[in-house]
Amino acid sequence: MNQDWNERFLNDFEALSANGATSGGGVERQAASGGDLKNRQWFEELLKELGATVTYDEIGNQFGLFEFDPALPFVGLGSHLDSQPLAGRYDGAYGVLAGAHAAARLAERINSTGEKPLRNLVVINWFNEEGSRFAPSMMGSSVFSGKLELQTALQSTDLAGTTVKEAIAQAAWGPVKTAPEISEYAEIHVEQGKELEKSGNQIGLVTATWGARKFQLTVKGEQGHTGSTLMADRKDALFGASLVIASVRRLTDNYQPGELQASVLQLTLEPNSPVTIAREVKFNVDLRSPSSEVLESAQQELDSIILAAEDESKTSILKEQTHHWDLNPYPRDGVELSRQVVEELGISHQEIFTVAGHDSTNMKDLVSTVMLFVPSKDGISHNEAEYTSPEDCLAGVKVFTEVAAKLIFS
Amino acid sequence: MNQDWNERFLNDFEALSANGATSGGGVERQAASGGDLKNRQWFEELLKELGATVTYDEIGNQFGLFEFDPALPFVGLGSHLDSQPLAGRYDGAYGVLAGAHAAARLAERINSTGEKPLRNLVVINWFNEEGSRFAPSMMGSSVFSGKLELQTALQSTDLAGTTVKEAIAQAAWGPVKTAPEISEYAEIHVEQGKELEKSGNQIGLVTATWGARKFQLTVKGEQGHTGSTLMADRKDALFGASLVIASVRRLTDNYQPGELQASVLQLTLEPNSPVTIAREVKFNVDLRSPSSEVLESAQQELDSIILAAEDESKTSILKEQTHHWDLNPYPRDGVELSRQVVEELGISHQEIFTVAGHDSTNMKDLVSTVMLFVPSKDGISHNEAEYTSPEDCLAGVKVFTEVAAKLIFS
Numbered sequence: 001m002n003q004d005w006n007e008r009f010l011n012d013f014e015a016l017s018a019n020g021a022t023s024g025g026g027v028e029r030q031a032a033s034g035g036d037l038k039n040r041q042w043f044e045e046l047l048k049e050l051g052a053t054v055t056y057d058e059i060g061n062q063f064g065l066f067e068f069d070p071a072l073p074f075v076g077l078g079s080h081l082d083s084q085p086l087a088g089r090y091d092g093a094y095g096v097l098a099g100a101h102a103a104a105r106l107a108e109r110i111n112s113t114g115e116k117p118l119r120n121l122v123v124i125n126w127f128n129e130e131g132s133r134f135a136p137s138m139m140g141s142s143v144f145s146g147k148l149e150l151q152t153a154l155q156s157t158d159l160a161g162t163t164v165k166e167a168i169a170q171a172a173w174g175p176v177k178t179a180p181e182i183s184e185y186a187e188i189h190v191e192q193g194k195e196l197e198k199s200g201n202q203i204g205l206v207t208a209t210w211g212a213r214k215f216q217l218t219v220k221g222e223q224g225h226t227g228s229t230l231m232a233d234r235k236d237a238l239f240g241a242s243l244v245i246a247s248v249r250r251l252t253d254n255y256q257p258g259e260l261q262a263s264v265l266q267l268t269l270e271p272n273s274p275v276t277i278a279r280e281v282k283f284n285v286d287l288r289s290p291s292s293e294v295l296e297s298a299q300q301e302l303d304s305i306i307l308a309a310e311d312e313s314k315t316s317i318l319k320e321q322t323h324h325w326d327l328n329p330y331p332r333d334g335v336e337l338s339r340q341v342v343e344e345l346g347i348s349h350q351e352i353f354t355v356a357g358h359d360s361t362n363m364k365d366l367v368s369t370v371m372l373f374v375p376s377k378d379g380i381s382h383n384e385a386e387y388t389s390p391e392d393c394l395a396g397v398k399v400f401t402e403v404a405a406k407l408i409f410s
Numbered sequence: 411m412n413q414d415w416n417e418r419f420l421n422d423f424e425a426l427s428a429n430g431a432t433s434g435g436g437v438e439r440q441a442a443s444g445g446d447l448k449n450r451q452w453f454e455e456l457l458k459e460l461g462a463t464v465t466y467d468e469i470g471n472q473f474g475l476f477e478f479d480p481a482l483p484f485v486g487l488g489s490h491l492d493s494q495p496l497a498g499r500y501d502g503a504y505g506v507l508a509g510a511h512a513a514a515r516l517a518e519r520i521n522s523t524g525e526k527p528l529r530n531l532v533v534i535n536w537f538n539e540e541g542s543r544f545a546p547s548m549m550g551s552s553v554f555s556g557k558l559e560l561q562t563a564l565q566s567t568d569l570a571g572t573t574v575k576e577a578i579a580q581a582a583w584g585p586v587k588t589a590p591e592i593s594e595y596a597e598i599h600v601e602q603g604k605e606l607e608k609s610g611n612q613i614g615l616v617t618a619t620w621g622a623r624k625f626q627l628t629v630k631g632e633q634g635h636t637g638s639t640l641m642a643d644r645k646d647a648l649f650g651a652s653l654v655i656a657s658v659r660r661l662t663d664n665y666q667p668g669e670l671q672a673s674v675l676q677l678t679l680e681p682n683s684p685v686t687i688a689r690e691v692k693f694n695v696d697l698r699s700p701s702s703e704v705l706e707s708a709q710q711e712l713d714s715i716i717l718a719a720e721d722e723s724k725t726s727i728l729k730e731q732t733h734h735w736d737l738n739p740y741p742r743d744g745v746e747l748s749r750q751v752v753e754e755l756g757i758s759h760q761e762i763f764t765v766a767g768h769d770s771t772n773m774k775d776l777v778s779t780v781m782l783f784v785p786s787k788d789g790i791s792h793n794e795a796e797y798t799s800p801e802d803c804l805a806g807v808k809v810f811t812e813v814a815a816k817l818i819f820s
Contacts, residue, residue, distance in 0.1 A: 085681035086633060086689070132683035159682075192638040210637065223496060225791040226673045227620065227698050227765035228602040231662045233789065238674055242655035249649045252641045263636045264648055266684040267677070271495035272569075273542035274676040274694045276792040279496070284684045288637050355637035379643065381635040382686040 006394050009101050012046065013393065016081075016097055017089040026384025027093070029083040031128035031139070032060070032167035036082050040173070043081060043096070043125060050104040052123065057179040059143040059153055060127035060168050065180060066103045067120045068110060073183040075407045076367075077102055077400070078124030078359055080140070084132045088386020090190040092129055094374070094393060098188050099123040102401040106408065119408040122180050126359045133158045134167075136323070141359035144179060145366045159268075184407045185363040186334075186370040188400045190388050192356050192381035196373060202395045203342050204352035204373030205335050209361050210261075211295050214323035215285040215302070217244065221315040223271065223279035234277060238269055240313035241281040247305040248285055251298060260298055261288040261355065284322075288355055292326045327353075328361065334370040341402045347395055356381075370403050372396065416804050419511050422456065423803070426491075426507055427499040436794025437503070439493040441538035441549070442470070442577035446492050450583070453491060453506070453535060460514040462533065466583040469553040469563055469574075470537035473590060476513045477530045478520060483593040485817040486777075487512055487810070488534030488769055490550070494542045498796020500600040502539055504784070504803060508598050509533040512811040516818065529818040532590050536769045543568045544577075546733075551769035554589060555776045569678075594817045595773040596744075596780040598810045600798050602766050602791035606783060612805045613752050614762035614783030615745050619771050620671075621705050624733035625695040625712070627654065631725040633681065633689035644687055648679055650723035651691040657715040658695055661708060670708055671698040671765065694732075698765055702736045737763075738771065744780040751812045757805055766791075780813050782806065 019042050020027045020035020029035035040062055044054045047064035055063050062081075065074070079095030103121040110117060126144070131137025134156045142148035154165035191197075196204050221237030245264045252262050267283040285302060289295045306317045335351070342349040352373055360371045374396040377387040429452050430437045430445020439445035450472055454464045457474035465473045472491075475484070489505030513531040520527060536554075541547025544566045552558035564575035601607075606614050631647030655674045662672050677693040695712065699705045716727045745761070752759040762783055770781045784806040787797040 084633075084683050084686045087686075130683070131685060132681065135684060137685060192635050194640070212637075223494075223793045225602050225766060225793075226675055226696050227622075227671060227767070228789065228791060229671075230604070230667065230789070231659075231671060232667060236659065236673070238655060238677065239659045242652040242659075242674075245648060245652035246656055249641075249646065249652075257640065257642060261637060261639075261641060263646070263687065264652075265636055265686060265688065266682050267648065267679060268682075269677060271542065272676050272678075273494050273540070273792075274545060274696070275541060275547060276494045276497075276675060277673065278675065279793075286636050286684070356635060357637070379638065379640070381638060382683075383633045383635075 005101065005105055009097070009394065009397055010390055013097055016042065016093055022086055022384060024086065024384035026086055026088050026386065027083050028085055028087065029081065030085060030133040031082040031130065032171055033133060037171055039081050040125065047100060047123060050100055051107055055175055055177040056173040058150055058176060059140050060173060061140040061144060061179065062125040063180060064100060064123035065120070066107050068117050069120065072118065072120045074122040074180045075119045075404060076122050076124050076182040076185040076363065077404055078126055078185065079187050079189055080126045080129030080359060082128055082130050084130050084382045086384055087382055088384060090386050090388050091192065091381055094190055094388065095188045096125050098397045098400045101397055102404045105401050106405055115409065117408040119183060121404065121408060122182065129359055134164050138357055138359055138362055141362040145362040147362060182367055184368045185360065186400065186403050186407060187358060187360040188372040188374065188396050189358055190381065190386070191373040191376045192379065193376065194379035195352055196375035197377065197379065199350055201348040201350045202375065202392055203347055203349040203399055205338050205349055206330055206354050206371035206373060207335055207351045208330060208353050209328040209357065210288045210290050210353055210355045211292055211326040212323060213287045213295050213299050213321065216320045216322050217283055217285055218318040219281045219315050221277065221279050224277040226275045226277060229277060235314045236277050237281040237315055238278040240309050240315035240317060241267065241283055243309035243312060244305055244317070245283070248302065251301055255294060259289055259291065259294050262298065290327050290353055330364050330371050331368050333368055337406055338370050338372055338403050341399055341406060345399060345402065347399060372399060415511065415515055419507070419804065419807055420800055423507055426452065426503055432496055432794060434496065434794035436496055436498050436796065437493050438495055438497065439491065440495060440543040441492040441540065442581055443543060447581055449491050450535065457510060457533060460510055461517055465585055465587040467589040468560055468586060469550050470578050470583060471550040471554060471589065472535040474510060474533035475530070475590060476517050476532070478527050479530065482528065482530045484530045484532040484590045485814060486532050486534050486592040486595040486773065487814055488536055488595065489597050489599055490536045490539030490769060492538055492540050494540050494792045496794055497792055498794060500796050500798050501602065501791055504600055504798065505598045506533070506535050508807045508810045511807055512814045515811050516815055525819065527818040529593060531814065531818060532592065539769055544574050548767055548769055548772055551772040555772040557772060592777055594778045595770060596810065596813050596817060597768060597770040598782040598784065598806050599768055600791065600796070601783040601786045602789065603786065604789035605762055606785035607787065607789065609760055611758040611760045612785065612802055613757055613759040613809055615748050615759055616740055616764050616781035616783060617745055617761045618740060618763050619738040619767065620698045620700050620763060620765045621702055621736040622733055623697045623705050623709055623731065626730045626732050627693055627695055628728040629691045629725050631687065631689050631723070634687040636685045636687060639687060645724045646687050647691040647725055648688040650719050650725035650727060651677065651693055653719035653722060654715055654727070655693070658712065661711055665704060669699055669701065669704050672708065700737050700763055740774050740781050741778050743778055747816055748780050748782055748813050751809055751816060755809060755812060757809060782810060
């Protein structure tokens, strides 16, 4: 029976990966875009086959309800099916499918043994975890957990000016119902780092999220003619931006490897004409560290970087902080519960931090939460080459099923 | 009578500037976009009022024909009505309107004196001189002068993927006829520099165009997760690009002021997600100088800049040369003809170089050509604050009319 489920998991994962597949072996399923829409439809059908009832909430979170007793609250098993552009197959998608299979295995167990669970199960595909098309990331779980206003989220626009509200209306997901009441939450995800690969352990017990400081910078210069504006008269916003981008990256050389990640990733410029000096450039700055002291010091250095860039480029640079959190621990009871499971199953494991944010980052502030990792080959993620072996995928589903079992039976 | 024409010019220029007007006092009339379409329609009506017949050619050049004798070839008086995004009112538009008024004044003179001209006149609004929406710039005059294939130009796309062919088909300009045969050409334009303002002279006699080397650079990195990809593992294309952009600008510090202009202006990045390291960045590099030696040396330094950026960012950078010309003189006979006119009229003048390209840069390789400048306040151009005083505008029209008179009567 387990053998069948394992085979079926790998087959389902192949089928899932065909939705929004790219020629490079990855997927492109940005939130509410073509690949995501197709995949959500596919997943709705899978959930129904597995015995779930499917509903949505107003921000587009997709729920697969396995209701054993209408009087009981739900244990949530979730992650996200949306992806970055030209992304890998595993990020988010692995965890959602693992949740669906864990729930179906447990429903089968309940059906055959007659054992009475103390919780129902709901498989959750959170809307727009990636945030590449619509900011902010982790949108669906942020609205669910009350950290983001529904109306604010619905008004977020992509670079083409389409709002989340319009994108969701077009998708016409239904039925839209009040989200189920969730009493515990569990998520499994690919590590997107190299720690498990290095140690050879198959499961990571996530104990905390790295701290982060995120900013939106706007460089204001002056539009002018490329050829005829003298160098001394220029207020070139793209030059100002390039000075900051180069310095932000070099900033990490001042720290030990693994102490600070600093990145600039998204940038827009006006007017973006080949013969006109840019009047305005906007870009994000993303600082991450397990240490609040490192983040504070990096943020101060960022201010110095900005002053120097303003001075050299004769521009003015506005800095707006968009996100701010320090090292953020996961609930200890969740870590201990999953440690008990991996010890019982005899699966190699270790405690681990996550640098990336996950929907569980929101859920853990609401309810008792478990977060698990499986290994990522070479730590590659947000890239078509992302890979986790079938053996590691299946070990993860096995552990995740038993974690869910502990959550509904005790 | 002259008083009437002067008043009418300033009124017509106000009316023209209302087409595609921006709230900041400038215009936005990118080629075949809303403001340009409206303005071309307005200009067609003005040309007809002034007595011209209006035709178009296949690339969308707009011709206002003042045909005094069907057997005679045409003197072309041209510039462009399209603009950069958020641009000034004068760039191009001033010269096209000056051409229309010069032709109308001369038609009136011929009508009242019965004098027989040796040439007809055609006022030309060249299509897409700016090149901000569709590359390359000077598109209409490049096709007319045989430097660019019509089919190549028609296939050029904007950032939204629309081709020139589609944009022109939508505009439905007509009638489309074979372009008139042009035997001489004259153009007047705002200087877009500070030389005339500094010297206090009202007219610049353009003797040469600065040399230029233009490149398209592509930085190839590797897409990855913002948070979890270790700094040492990153191949960040935006970091590589920022190193080049900063260094290209700093390169100009190695030269005397006015010896080298070096710019990066247009940039696109993939995937442009706030949480994913850029896999590819494309941008232009624009080097300009009156000295071929300076251009050669700057180009060599660019190669060193690229090598250093590749090394530091672990990316690979491809460089493609898109334009290449050395200091490019205007025909001496044209300069002498216009010198004679300004001396006769007693208007202050000087010889001058142009850093910017103009449609006359194409035409001068085809026929005898005159190029004139009027002053630009603070040298500001490609900016809503672009300004030339009414007195300077009217002096320019006066000179331009007499240049055209010399071209058709002798």
